[in-house]
Amino acid sequence: MARITASVYTSHVPAIGAALDLGKDHEPYWQKVFGGYEFSKQWLRENRPDVIFLVYNDHANAFSLEMIPTFAIGTAAAFPIADEGWGPRPVPPVVGHPELASHIAQSVIQDDFDLTIVNRMDVDHGLTVPLSLMCGRLDPARDAWPCPVIPFAVNVVQYPVPSGRRCWNLGRAIRKAVQSYDDDLRVQVWGTGGMSHQLQGPRAGLINAEWDNRFLDRLIAEPEALAQMPHIEYVREAGSEGIELVMWLIARGAMNDTPPRVRHRFFHVPASNTAVGHLILENT
Amino acid sequence: MPLQKTYLDIPGTTIFDAEQSRKGYWLNQFCMSLMRAANRERFKADERAYLDEWPMTEEQKQAVMSRDLNRCMAAGGNIYFLAKIGATDGKSFQQMAGSMTGMTEAEYRDMMIRGGRSIEGNRFVGEDGDAQAHRQPQGSAGRKAG
Numbered sequence: 076m077a078r079i080t081a082s083v084y085t086s087h088v089p090a091i092g093a094a095l096d097l098g099k100d101h102e103p104y105w106q107k108v109f110g111g112y113e114f115s116k117q118w119l120r121e122n123r124p125d126v127i128f129l130v131y132n133d134h135a136n137a138f139s140l141e142m143i144p145t146f147a148i149g150t151a152a153a154f155p156i157a158d159e160g161w162g163p164r165p166v167p168p169v170v171g172h173p174e175l176a177s178h179i180a181q182s183v184i185q186d187d188f189d190l191t192i193v194n195r196m197d198v199d200h201g202l203t204v205p206l207s208l209m210c211g212r213l214d215p216a217r218d219a220w221p222c223p224v225i226p227f228a229v230n231v232v233q234y235p236v237p238s239g240r241r242c243w244n245l246g247r248a249i250r251k252a253v254q255s256y257d258d259d260l261r262v263q264v265w266g267t268g269g270m271s272h273q274l275q276g277p278r279a280g281l282i283n284a285e286w287d288n289r290f291l292d293r294l295i296a297e298p299e300a301l302a303q304m305p306h307i308e309y310v311r312e313a314g315s316e317g318i319e320l321v322m323w324l325i326a327r328g329a330m331n332d333t334p335p336r337v338r339h340r341f342f343h344v345p346a347s348n349t350a351v352g353h354l355i356l357e358n359t
Numbered sequence: 360m361p362l363q364k365t366y367l368d369i370p371g372t373t374i375f376d377a378e379q380s381r382k383g384y385w386l387n388q389f390c391m392s393l394m395r396a397a398n399r400e401r402f403k404a405d406e407r408a409y410l411d412e413w414p415m416t417e418e419q420k421q422a423v424m425s426r427d428l429n430r431c432m433a434a435g436g437n438i439y440f441l442a443k444i445g446a447t448d449g450k451s452f453q454q455m456a457g458s459m460t461g462m463t464e465a466e467y468r469d470m471m472i473r474g475g476r477s478i479e480g481n482r483f484v485g486e487d488g489d490a491q492a493h494r495q496p497q498g499s500a501g502r503k504a505g
Contacts, residue, residue: 089452104472135439139391140384160394160446232439234366234376271475275438276429277371277497278490279456280467282475307365311482315372316438345471347453 077175077256080124082326082335083115083265084294084354085208087131089200090347092164095212108351111341112208118338118355119209119221125260126172127224128179128249130325131201131267132231134159137193143233144191146245148183149198149226150176157197165215166203172223175256179225182252188245198226205267208353231268231319235306242321243302246328253329266326268319270342271312272349281314282350288342290320291352295337298327316349331358368483371490375437383435386419390440399447429459461501 094105136157138144154169180192206220207213213220230236237245246264253262270287273279290313293301302324309318335356343351366374373379380387389410392398402409410420422430423444431441438455445455457467470476480488489497496502 093451135387135391135437135443136394140380140387140440158394160399160443232375232437233380234374273372273476274452274456275432276373276459276490277461277492277495278369278476278481279371279459280470280476281478281481281490282471283478284474286478310366310372310374311369312478315369315374344474347451348456348471348475350475 077253077258077260077262079250079253079264079329079358080261081122081263081338081355081357082330083205083209083263084323084326084352084356085205085265085267086269086346086349086351086353087201087204087267088346088349088351089159089204092200092204092207093161095207096165100212107343108346109208111343111351111353114339115209115353115355116211123221124263125222126175126262127222128227128253128262128264128329129202129205129224129267130227130229130265130322131205132319132322133228134199134201135232136199137196137228143230144193144228145230145237146188147191147193147196147228148176148180149193149196149228150180151194151196154196154198154226156203157199159199164200164203166207167213167215167219169198169202169220169226170223172225175253175260175262176225178256179249179252182255183245183248186248186251188248193228196226196228201267202226205265227325229322229325231321236318236321238306239302239304239321239324242324243299243328246325246330249325250329264326264329266323268322269313269317270320270350270352271314271317273314274316274348276315278314280348282344283312283314284342284344284350286312287350287352291340291342291354294323294327294354295335295356298324302328330356333359335359370481370484370486370488370492373432379435380437381435383419383437385413385415386423386431386434386436387440389413389415389423390436390443393443393447402447426458428455432459460498461496462498463500466498466500
């Protein structure tokens with residue numbers, strides 16, 4: 076039987092990927108960000124899963140305004156790296172896990188979540204930056220990511236995005252789906268995006284560190300209550316793009332009901348326009 | 360019944376909802392076309408001619424040509440789509456975001472290093488924070504332009 080062993084939460088700021096790709100990661104500005112992931116890289120080497128279920132959002136790369144799926148699960152065998160306009164990131168290709176992904180789609184749809192099934196999809200920085208933060212710099216040709224990845228894209232670009240409550244319940248359904256898969260796989264669920272940031276208008280550059288840290292506290296200790304928070308509070312308090320944090324509730328919802336073991340917590344301002352938050356929670 | 364828009368009282372913020380998306384459909388789809396290198400070249404060679412291939416409003420075309428991202432947002436643009444114009448110009452997200460505040464690149468970067476823009480006074484329209492309409496533009500770039 077497959078099981079979820081741990082969940083990882085992290086921001087997915089594109090400039091972090093660019094800093095790594097351009098070899099700027101040892102500059103003092105970026106060391107303050109990458110330093111927070113030193114423990115995490117070691118932890119992932121010691122706790123390598125068989126599959127990563129990676130919740131992220133596409134940033135107008137795979138999905139234009141022609142189609143805007145609220146929840147899209149990648150069931151392909153491989154996912155090309157998107158050219159977001161600056162050229163594709165020089166990272167290894169993303170290998171999928173079509174069997175588990177299809178199983179999850181079948182189970183979760185029958186649990187009343189209307190997923191869009193995607194068999195061809197480029198993946199952007201939302202997916203590759205978390206992998207880079209957790210694995211370090213890899214050679215695009217010689218190296219590989221540590222395991223297959225199932226991309227799970229959530230619409231947080233066009234309002235309204237799914238509610239925190241729905242994301243939490245979806246996490247529950249994903250947990251049930253994983254647990255009903257016959258092969259003995261260790262699965263990690265990663266929730267990405269956030270924390271507070273706003274990329275537009277005269278309020279661009281908004282950061283709310285106090286609110287972010289309260290979010291981390293509550294995500295650990297009282298996630299179900301946190302999931303009741305309405306959209307407007309994310310937008311008002313954490314910025315228009317801070318709404319990405321609803322995706323963390325999918326990963327948290329996939330964890331066991333018993334309190335998790337907090338293996339790592341990190342928070343830093345800024346990476347470009349954004350507050351960087353990071354947690355590793357293990358099922359006990 | 361009209362759509363409920365509880366977010367209109369947040370200062371300095373445009374929420375990309377269904378109405379904005381409908382208004383900005385061709386503007387944003389034009390931006391998507393810049394993901395192809397060949398299209399970026401054609402756009403750079405003659406912006407006006409390239410824009411005229413799209414059923415965009417004149418206001419949208421002018422907003423793009425003047426690289427006024429606030430104006431693009433008002434015309435239905437979304438920042439992740441508009442970022443393709445920035446990529447074509449070789450600009451980062453930080454440069455693009457900063458350009459909407461009236462600050463110079465250095466002023467905006469320094470604000471971020473100091474911990475970012477404070478939430479105080481910037482939660483509701485009518486407060487006195489630096490993102491409020493009566494305090495624009497915020498930096499020397501905007502004052503020069505004004």
